[in-house]
Amino acid sequence: MELVKELVKEGGKILLAVLDGLGGLPVKDGRTELELAKTPNLDALAKNSALGMHLPVDYGITPGSGPGHLALFGYDPVKYRIGRGVLEALGLGLEVDERSVAVRANYATVKYENGKPVVVDRRAGRLPTEENRRITRRLAEEIKEIDGVKVELAPGMEHRLAVVFRFPEPLEEGSDAVTDTDPQATGLSPLEPRPLKPQAERVARVAVKFLERVAELLKNEPKANFMLLRGFAQKPKLEPFSERYGLKAVCVAVYPMYRGLARLVGMETVEPKEPTLKGQIETLKELWDRYEFFFLHYKKTDSYGEDGNYEGKVKAIEEFDAHLPELLELKPAVLAVTGDHATPSVLKSHSWHPVPVLVHSPFVLGGYEAFNERTCLKGELGTFPGKKLMQLLLAHALRLKKFGA
Amino acid sequence: MELVKELVKEGGKILLAVLDGLGGLPVKDGRTELELAKTPNLDALAKNSALGMHLPVDYGITPGSGPGHLALFGYDPVKYRIGRGVLEALGLGLEVDERSVAVRANYATVKYENGKPVVVDRRAGRLPTEENRRITRRLAEEIKEIDGVKVELAPGMEHRLAVVFRFPEPLEEGSDAVTDTDPQATGLSPLEPRPLKPQAERVARVAVKFLERVAELLKNEPKANFMLLRGFAQKPKLEPFSERYGLKAVCVAVYPMYRGLARLVGMETVEPKEPTLKGQIETLKELWDRYEFFFLHYKKTDSYGEDGNYEGKVKAIEEFDAHLPELLELKPAVLAVTGDHATPSVLKSHSWHPVPVLVHSPFVLGGYEAFNERTCLKGELGTFPGKKLMQLLLAHALRLKKFGA
Numbered sequence: 001m002e003l004v005k006e007l008v009k010e011g012g013k014i015l016l017a018v019l020d021g022l023g024g025l026p027v028k029d030g031r032t033e034l035e036l037a038k039t040p041n042l043d044a045l046a047k048n049s050a051l052g053m054h055l056p057v058d059y060g061i062t063p064g065s066g067p068g069h070l071a072l073f074g075y076d077p078v079k080y081r082i083g084r085g086v087l088e089a090l091g092l093g094l095e096v097d098e099r100s101v102a103v104r105a106n107y108a109t110v111k112y113e114n115g116k117p118v119v120v121d122r123r124a125g126r127l128p129t130e131e132n133r134r135i136t137r138r139l140a141e142e143i144k145e146i147d148g149v150k151v152e153l154a155p156g157m158e159h160r161l162a163v164v165f166r167f168p169e170p171l172e173e174g175s176d177a178v179t180d181t182d183p184q185a186t187g188l189s190p191l192e193p194r195p196l197k198p199q200a201e202r203v204a205r206v207a208v209k210f211l212e213r214v215a216e217l218l219k220n221e222p223k224a225n226f227m228l229l230r231g232f233a234q235k236p237k238l239e240p241f242s243e244r245y246g247l248k249a250v251c252v253a254v255y256p257m258y259r260g261l262a263r264l265v266g267m268e269t270v271e272p273k274e275p276t277l278k279g280q281i282e283t284l285k286e287l288w289d290r291y292e293f294f295f296l297h298y299k300k301t302d303s304y305g306e307d308g309n310y311e312g313k314v315k316a317i318e319e320f321d322a323h324l325p326e327l328l329e330l331k332p333a334v335l336a337v338t339g340d341h342a343t344p345s346v347l348k349s350h351s352w353h354p355v356p357v358l359v360h361s362p363f364v365l366g367g368y369e370a371f372n373e374r375t376c377l378k379g380e381l382g383t384f385p386g387k388k389l390m391q392l393l394l395a396h397a398l399r400l401k402k403f404g405a
Numbered sequence: 406m407e408l409v410k411e412l413v414k415e416g417g418k419i420l421l422a423v424l425d426g427l428g429g430l431p432v433k434d435g436r437t438e439l440e441l442a443k444t445p446n447l448d449a450l451a452k453n454s455a456l457g458m459h460l461p462v463d464y465g466i467t468p469g470s471g472p473g474h475l476a477l478f479g480y481d482p483v484k485y486r487i488g489r490g491v492l493e494a495l496g497l498g499l500e501v502d503e504r505s506v507a508v509r510a511n512y513a514t515v516k517y518e519n520g521k522p523v524v525v526d527r528r529a530g531r532l533p534t535e536e537n538r539r540i541t542r543r544l545a546e547e548i549k550e551i552d553g554v555k556v557e558l559a560p561g562m563e564h565r566l567a568v569v570f571r572f573p574e575p576l577e578e579g580s581d582a583v584t585d586t587d588p589q590a591t592g593l594s595p596l597e598p599r600p601l602k603p604q605a606e607r608v609a610r611v612a613v614k615f616l617e618r619v620a621e622l623l624k625n626e627p628k629a630n631f632m633l634l635r636g637f638a639q640k641p642k643l644e645p646f647s648e649r650y651g652l653k654a655v656c657v658a659v660y661p662m663y664r665g666l667a668r669l670v671g672m673e674t675v676e677p678k679e680p681t682l683k684g685q686i687e688t689l690k691e692l693w694d695r696y697e698f699f700f701l702h703y704k705k706t707d708s709y710g711e712d713g714n715y716e717g718k719v720k721a722i723e724e725f726d727a728h729l730p731e732l733l734e735l736k737p738a739v740l741a742v743t744g745d746h747a748t749p750s751v752l753k754s755h756s757w758h759p760v761p762v763l764v765h766s767p768f769v770l771g772g773y774e775a776f777n778e779r780t781c782l783k784g785e786l787g788t789f790p791g792k793k794l795m796q797l798l799l800a801h802a803l804r805l806k807k808f809g810a
Contacts, residue, residue, distance in 0.1 A: 334614045392757075395466070400757070403469060
């Protein structure tokens with residue numbers, strides 16, 4: 001892993017387009033979503049590209065969005081774990097830095113027996129999202145900090161929200177070793193957040209005080225009169241992308257989670273003016289002169305895959321294909337198209353299958369007829385670990401020196 | 406790595422033909438040098454061979470000659486590093502053993518201010534090579550040893566030379582931790598060689614005395630009146646090839662560097678009577694009964710690739726092909742044809758691309774139409790790490806026992 005860092009040098013611009021959940025399985029006439037989609041631009045590009053498949057984590061392992069993206073960015077997703085709380089907070093648009101502990105939270109209903117809360121509904125009757133927003137806004141106004149620790153809240157869907165405790169200074173590793181408060185069953189009292197390591201004591205203390213204030217503020221709510229905390233987590237210690245690869249990098253993503261994942265590795269992030277692929281590409285154009293690495297995240301392929309809507313996924317692929325010429329007009333030295341994992345419509349979920357990769361550059365064998373799972377399987381890049389993709393992109397952008405004389 | 410050593414047994418002879426820089430990229434009509442070359446003998450051999458691609462170091466990593474050959478010999482090129490001084494010395498025909506520290510040197514021009522040298526030209530006006538030879542010969546005659554340490558010199562091109570300090574006994578690791586003397590700019594005084602570790606002190610002392618004697622001997626030279634030293638290096642500690650694989654091995658190479666690399670792993674080496682492929686094959690024939698492993702190094706493919714002369718590279722491949730029947734007449738149990746790295750003419754340099762491999766043996770699937778990048782990509786060996794090639798060759802020569810019962 002250190003080797004690549006020894007070898008980085010200046011070179012061309014790299015554009016990495018991630019079609020979330022790109023890979024698929026046969027859905028009709030034995031053909032996959034990518035095979036069914038009419039993709040004249042991607043197919044033409046395949047003639048002058050290297051094709052292959054990447055395996056995001058390991059054989060048979062289905063990655064979440066966190067591990068999938070860490071691998072694409074060149075970090076070992078088994079070594080660097082992104083905790084649940086962190087992912088939830090990033091997804092809801094909160095910042096998670098080295099001073100933060102992030103937590104998944106949800107509203108619950110309790111009744112009081114001898115002054116002690118007992119859980120009646122662990123999800124507060126699946127609170128309407130609008131109610132959640134109202135209550136979370138109120139809590140955020142009332143609880144801005146606890147003992148000098150900033151508290152940030154962001155509402156999610158239904159009963160879910162994210163909490164970030166932001167300390168004045170960077171936290172030691174292990175500060176997130178705090179137990180969940182969800183008793184996992186009704187009729188039981190919520191648990192106290194308990195530290196499992198000495199460096200987690202301060203975090204647990206803040207959490208206890210936070211929950212006391214929440215209980216006080218919510219006591220008159222009919223349903224959401226309590227909060228449960230799970231998945232206390234810090235961000236993993238990662239060498240910043242810019243130091244590792246000598247690249248000034250920016251992410252253009254519509255969804256907060258992907259901007260958050262990019263920020264975890266130290267990329268800058270920009271929210272496109274419009275939440276569409278067109279809007280993203282316009283933003284890319286504006287940023288083009290100021291960066292060397294561009295991470296474009298396209299979500300629709302995954303969303304339709306998760307819904308089991310293969311026609312939607314096919315259309316999403318076709319929409320991306322229609323915009324491909326605009327990406328090529330930017331004239332990146334290397335344009336890569338891939339996914340962070342497969343999301344086959346037949347599985348309605350992420351899957352363990354390898355993910356098609358296209359690397360467009362002058363320094364390839366090329367000659368492929370189309371871009372899909374089957375052509376990629378026969379491609380010159382073979383099936384390779386996802387975390388090696390960055391090395392390949394740097395090489396094709398002539399950004400790596402020769403190793404040894 | 407230890408596993409293979411546990412399993413070695415007697416078996417057939419192995420001939421490894423390395424066409425330096427063999428792999429390429431499309432240069433004309435979408436075809437690579439290897440695809441353009443008329444290679445009836447290699448193509449016929451592919452019918453009865455296993456094909457594949459090897460990756461010398463890692464995805465996207467461009468290997469120098471040192472790492473490329475270490476991988477072919479079965480040593481991890483990231484773990485075992487060959488320092489600059491060692492490679493330069495080997496390339497100029499000097500021996501580098503466990504008693505040696507090798508250094509890259511170059512002649513420079515200095516002027517003296519208050520008796521102190523100040524660099525005027527770091528390359529002595531790019532001294533004609535003939536001048537270099539004359540001066541180096543004179544220094545070699547005058548400085549044969551320093552405090553019991555033998556000094557060996559070899560002139561290179563223009564202002565370059567190699568220096569080997571050979572001690573009476575093997576050196577501890579870290580003895581080469583001595584700083585460069587090149588101040589990297591004119592107008593500055595050359596630096597003193599300084600030890601960075603205790604075990605390097607003696608080497609630094611010898612270097613200081615050596616430079617004093619050089620300055621004295623060269624003081625009346627008009628241009629080359631000083632010498633700068635860079636890249637002090639010892640050979641890496643490698644388990645000898647013969648112990649690792651139970652093979653009596655010999656290298657037949659025209660260029661000193663490749664014989665030097667073979668000697669680093671303990672192979673014997675022979676300079677062919679004539680510096681041609683024909684001469685090399687005659688030498689091979691003479692040696693045939695006395696060895697079990699033969700490393701034949703063919704340089705021209707790389708030289709033309711580096712020049713960007715794809716027609717030259719095509720012809721060099723065709724020349725090798727024409728001699729292939731003579732290699733087959735030797736009846737090796739295994740004949741392997743590959744490169745130490747790719748040198749695509751379009752890049753005019755080594756590259757990171759995987760390298761075609763042909764393993765001729767009775768124990769293969771075979772059935773291929775031709776030997777080139779595209780057929781090798783679809784070959785039965787897949788794309789595998791270069792350092793695993795030796796295991797494959799041993800296996801095909803029936804030189805590896807069953808592992809476990």
